[in-house]
Amino acid sequence: xLRLFVxxxxxxxxxxxxxxxxxxxxxxxxxxxxxxxxxxxxxxATPDEELPDIRQHLAxxxxxxxxxxxxxxxxxxxxxxxxxxxxxxxxxxxxxxxKHEIDSALARSRSEEPLEERxxxxxxxxxxxxxxxxxxxxxxxxxxxxxxxxxxxxxGCFRLYKSILHASGSVHETLAAYPITEIxxxx
Numbered sequence: 001x002l003r004l005f006v007x008x009x010x011x012x013x014x015x016x017x018x019x020x021x022x023x024x025x026x027x028x029x030x031x032x033x034x035x036x037x038x039x040x041x042x043x044x045a046t047p048d049e050e051l052p053d054i055r056q057h058l059a060x061x062x063x064x065x066x067x068x069x070x071x072x073x074x075x076x077x078x079x080x081x082x083x084x085x086x087x088x089x090x091x092x093x094x095x096x097x098x099k100h101e102i103d104s105a106l107a108r109s110r111s112e113e114p115l116e117e118r119x120x121x122x123x124x125x126x127x128x129x130x131x132x133x134x135x136x137x138x139x140x141x142x143x144x145x146x147x148x149x150x151x152x153x154x155x156g157c158f159r160l161y162k163s164i165l166h167a168s169g170s171v172h173e174t175l176a177a178y179p180i181t182e183i184x185x186x187x
Contacts, residue, residue, distance in 0.1 A: 001045045003163040004175075006058070006102050007037035008095070010125070011153045014070065018087065021127065021145060026137045028085060028128035035172050038089065038125055040099045040158060041106060050109070055176050057109035058160055061101045063180040066094035070125060070150035073142055082134055085141075086124035087148065095123045098158065098180075156180055 010018065019033035046054070071090040075082035089095060099121055160176045 002048055002051060003165065004043040004046045004051075004054070005039055005161050005163060006041040006043070006106075006158055007039050007161060008068075008098075008155055008158050010036045010038070014150055014153060017150060018070070018125070018127070021087075021148070024137060025085065025128065025134060025141045027130055027132055027134045028138075029131060030128045031126055032169060035170075036125060037159075037161070037172070038095070038123065040095070041102050043106070051175070053109045054106065055160065057105040058102065058176065058178055060108075061098075061105050061158075061178060061180075063098045063101055064094075065154055065156045065180055066091075067152040068095065068155050069152045070148065073127075073145045073148060074124075075138070075142070076122075079139065079142070082130050082138060084124075084126055085128040085130070085138070086126050089123040089125065092123045094155070096121060098155075099123075102158065 015033050015036050018036055022028075022030040022033065043054075069090050070087045072088040074086055074088060076084040076086065157177050157179045159174050159178070162173045162175050163170045164173065
């Protein structure tokens with residue numbers, strides 16, 4: 001079984017800027033700055049034999065490039081019992097449209113009905129997870145970075161990843177890159 005997800009990557013300059021933010025919150029388990037990505041679809045455990053079909057259908061996704069910036073911070077589900085600390089993304093519209101195209105392609109590859117969202121998609125970049133409680137350091141972090149805004153970057157591709165779980169955390173391996181313009185390059 002393969003543990004798969006589809007994501008958009010951050011440019012290296014934004015990875016470094018975000019890594020500098022990842023400190024000062026009690027109980028936070030910070031994301032690996034070298035693996036920061038914007039998950040568009042987590043597929044989880046997938047039989048190996050489905051991979052060729054998934055790759056083929058993802059190659060049919062039609063989208064145009066767009067600009068994206070990190071903007072603001074927040075938590076899911078609520079500040080009292082946070083599970084995820086995140087940075088927001090603007091504008092969200094192009095990312096939502098790309099996710100819809102990816103979901104439709106994956107539904108075709110798996111011969112299923114198009115994915116019905118159980119909850120609304122909230123484009124975000126996960127900074128940290130909380131295995132337990134946090135304290136007022138989270139409230140201070142949220143206030144300090146409420147107006148955070150990165151520079152814009154061009155989104156020209158999305159990637160299919162395999163996630164390999166280890167005791168020290170997961171390691172992500174690119175299985176395929178899908179250009180939506182000519183600016184997509186292998187990393």
